[in-house]
Each structure stands twice: as C-alpha cells, then as structure tokens.
Amino acid sequence: MSRLMLGKTLERICKAVLLLCLVHFLIMMIFYLDVYTQRFDIFSRFNTRNYSKMHQYFNISKPNGTSLTFLVGEDHFVSSRKLENNLTVTKKPLPMCPDVPQGLVGRLLIEFNSLMTMEKVQRENPDVREGGKYKPSDCIAKQRVAIIIPFRHREHHLKFWLHYLHPILRRQKINYGIYIINQHGEGMFNRAKLLNIGYMEVLKDAEYDCFVFSDVDLIPMDDRNLYHCYDQPRHFAIAMDKFGFRITLKGMKVSRPDSKIGKYRMIKHERDKHNEPNPQRFTKIQNTKVTMKQDGINSLKYKLVNVAKYPMYTNITVDIGTPPPRPSRG
Ligand code: UDP
Ligand code: MN
Secondary structure, rough: OOOHHHHHHOOOOOOOOHHHHHHHHHHHHHHHHHHHHHOOOOOOOHHHHHHHOEEEEEEEEEEOEEEEEEEOOHHHHHHHHHHHOEEEEOOOOOOOOOOOOOOOOOOOOOOOOOOOOOOHHHHHHOEEEOOOEOOOOOOEEEEEEEEEEEEEOOOHHHHHHHHHHHHHHHHHHOEEEEEEEEEOOOOOOOOHHHHHHHHHHHHHHHHOEEEEEEOOOOOEEEEOOOOOOOOOEOOHHHHHHHOHHHHOOOOOOOOOOOOOOOOOOOOOOOOOOOOOOOOOOHHHOOOHHOOOOOHHHHHOOOEEEEEEEOOEEEEEEOOOOOOOOOOOOO
C-alpha cells in the first residue's frame, strides 16, 4: 500500500517537472519570437514598441569584460538592466561629424525684398541656443567656430544675415557662435579694429579654435562654402576679394573655395556716415609690412561697454576711442 502511494507521488512529481519544462520551453519560445520578429507585445518590460523611436547607442558591458553595443530606446535599455543586475549600461559618445556634411543643397536663392523680422528668424531656428550658439545633435564637430561681424547701425542687414546663415551653418554641421562687435558712439568706423577686438572678446565667452570674420551684408550663395577653418587662412568671399594681402605678408598662403561655390550676394546699400574712404588708405596699405608688427592685437586699446546675449546672436558693444569724424569737404 505504502509502495503504491510512493509510486503515485513519484509519478506526480515527474508530471509536475515535465509540465514545468514545457512551460519553460514555451516562455523561451515567446521571448525568442519577441526579439526576432519584434511583433509580440506580451511582456511590458520587453516592450518592443520603442523600436520605432530608437535613436541612441548604448554600450552594455558585462562583468566578464565583453561588451555589446545596442541602438535602442530608453525603455528597452532599462529593461535590460532589470533582467541582469550585474550589467552596466553606459551611453556611447556621438561619432565625429563627416568632413563633407550630408544634406547640403548647393546653390541658394538669396533675395532681400521680403519683409524680415527677428521674430521670424527666431521661429525658423528654434534649436539655436541663447547668444546665437548651435552645435549638431547627431555628431561632434571637429572645431568650435566663432563668427565675428563688425557692426554699427545695420540692424536691417543683420536680420537677413541671420535668416540665411543660421540654416546654412546648421546644414554644414558647424559648432558655432555668432558675435556682433558693435562700435559704440559715432566716431570713425574702424572695421579692422572691431575684428581684432572680436577675436579677444569671444575667447572670454567660450573656447573657440576657429574664427570666421564676416561683413553683415555678405551672404554666401552656396552652402558648400563651409564656415570652418582650413589648414591655411581662408578667404571665403572670393568674389569680394579685398583684404587677402595682409595675411600673405606673414608668409601664409590664403586658401579659397572653388570659384563656383565662393560667390556672395551683398545687400545693396549707401555708404554709411563716418565710414568714408580713408584718404590715407593707399599709403597705409603700402606701409603694412612695417606697421603690422606694432599695430593689431598686441596694442589693442578699447573699453568694453556691454555684452548682451540675444536668442540669435551675442552683441558686444565696444568703445574703440576713435577720433571724431573728419569734417566733410565741400
Ligand atoms: N559696417 C557697419 N556699419 C557701418 C559701416 C560698416 O556695420 O557704418 C560693417 C558691416 O558689417 C559692413 C562692413 O562693416 O558689412 C563693411 O562695410 P561696408 O559695407 O560699408 O563696406 P563695402 O560695402 O564697401 O564692402
Ligand atoms: Mn557693404
């Protein structure tokens, strides 16, 4: 009798073990299909709906030293951590931006007839950060570029410049900041001094390793004209060639874009007050070889009046102590 009881108990145990095996097998099958077909949505912690918004790389390293790289959504990586507690999950750094960015459009239509407002520029560029700063979100740019613009009373040009340049720079995957170097007062306008001041001042704001100097009324007509630094100083606006000689005296070569993509459109304007052509300009240029040693960054004197960060640019107003304007003849 007791032997019969023992036999029955053993049989029950065997059945239970078999059933357990079957259940285990079934669960394994469901997991298998879940991962490979991405169709099942049975276990919320293995929710595969997130596959549609997968966007980040994660590196999962196991204690034994091996590691797996996943392109997964947030929820999925959390569930992986729940599954095996001794897994460590770390974010993988972004890749470097390619030398030739994808998504450039080439030749651009530039016109200045429409009504332009700063609000419109702001609406068009929601991902530009305060002070006119931007960096690509999907890759790391190799350089940090400061774009420096000499400025006074040209608000109407600035709107167009920002309207065209922000989207171009974004497509070019540039990590950049826009700086307006605004000359205080009504003394003679000194573009070169403003550029030198700009170079000094932007470095107080952030660590830049590339400086692009641009006039506020010059818009590139092709987005393949990349706004970053090359091995040599680069003259971007080759169709507006004016100041290249300074640099050649220092024994550097000037690099230029292809003539097809180096074209610029300039906003037409009258000559500004207190920016009349300097009557000594030809003698000054002839003497550059001598004067450039003392004249420039080494001997820069100015007073910082104000720094203001606006949504689309940073404004740096400086008093450069220029003499009052020459009385106009006739
Ligand atoms: N500029 C300015 N206010 C002035 C004069 C010049 O902002 O009163 C700046 C502006 O960035 C301009 C650049 O200096 O694009 C060059 O001056 P301008 O446009 O008069 O030179 P040009 O048209 O002869 O190249
Ligand atoms: Mn101009």
